[in-house]
Amino acid sequence: MAALQILGMPLSNYVWSTRIGCVEKGVDYELVNVRPHSPEINAINPLGKMPAMKHGEVQLCESKAILSYIDTAFEGPALAPRDPLNAAKAEQWASVINTATDPAIMRAYVVPIIFAPGGQPDRAKIEAALPALEKQMDILDKAVAETGYLVGKSFTIPDMLLVPILAAASRFPESSAALAKRPNLQKYLQTHIARDSVRTTAPPPPKS
Numbered sequence: 056m057a058a059l060q061i062l063g064m065p066l067s068n069y070v071w072s073t074r075i076g077c078v079e080k081g082v083d084y085e086l087v088n089v090r091p092h093s094p095e096i097n098a099i100n101p102l103g104k105m106p107a108m109k110h111g112e113v114q115l116c117e118s119k120a121i122l123s124y125i126d127t128a129f130e131g132p133a134l135a136p137r138d139p140l141n142a143a144k145a146e147q148w149a150s151v152i153n154t155a156t157d158p159a160i161m162r163a164y165v166v167p168i169i170f171a172p173g174g175q176p177d178r179a180k181i182e183a184a185l186p187a188l189e190k191q192m193d194i195l196d197k198a199v200a201e202t203g204y205l206v207g208k209s210f211t212i213p214d215m216l217l218v219p220i221l222a223a224a225s226r227f228p229e230s231s232a233a234l235a236k237r238p239n240l241q242k243y244l245q246t247h248i249a250r251d252s253v254r255t256t257a258p259p260p261p262k263s
């Protein structure tokens with residue numbers, strides 16, 4: 056058994072982010088495939104959300120906290136800048152992604168499509184989600200325009216949070232069209248989806 060366990064389902068964008076972090080850091084981990092609100096997750100996260108993490112006596116929830124722990128508790132390449140300005144910028148973008156990008160793209164658009172009752176998404180709900188989704192794509196397209204990363208010139212924690220969201224967005228009609236209209240963001244996804252850490256931890260393709 057690996058010393059560190061990530062608890063949650065591979066399909067979750069946030070579980071994927073933490074697995075990318077483990078691989079980037081070179082940390083051996085085990086994925087314990089359990090559902091949100093399962094006893095295993097509830098024991099660590101009072102909100103029942105995945106991922107959760109176990110490392111010896113340490114138990115954590117919240118993907119950003121898990122990623123920061125992996126970054127600072129183990130030897131290996133830095134997953135976040137150490138200088139004050141860029142460290143704060145990494146916090147800034149992680150916060151934007153968790154409080155605005157994920158709600159607009161995953162919760163309001165992708166999740167209602169994936170979990171649509173009878174496989175029939177509520178069109179009114181989908182249409183209502185689009186303005187905020189487009190706005191996020193604009194913000195992010197601008198953010199990655201200069202260097203191809205959210206912060207500086209390396210792949211850091213906010214990128215680990217963003218790439219799984221964009222990968223999910225690329226699978227559905229309106230969000231993939233929105234992505235196609237943002238060349239910087241599209242190039243960003245194409246580049247980073249090919250990283251070993253991202254490719255080797257990607258969720259299995261959905262059953263058609």
Ligand SMILES: N[C@@H](CCC(=O)N[C@@H](CS)C(=O)NCC(=O)O)C(=O)O
Pocket residue numbers: 067068069070091103104105106116117118119153
């Ligand atoms: N802020 C949390 C969000 C985690 C989250 O929303 N996880 C989703 C899966 S991607 C989940 O567990 N959803 C089930 C639910 O909300 O009941 C984090 O960063 O870990």
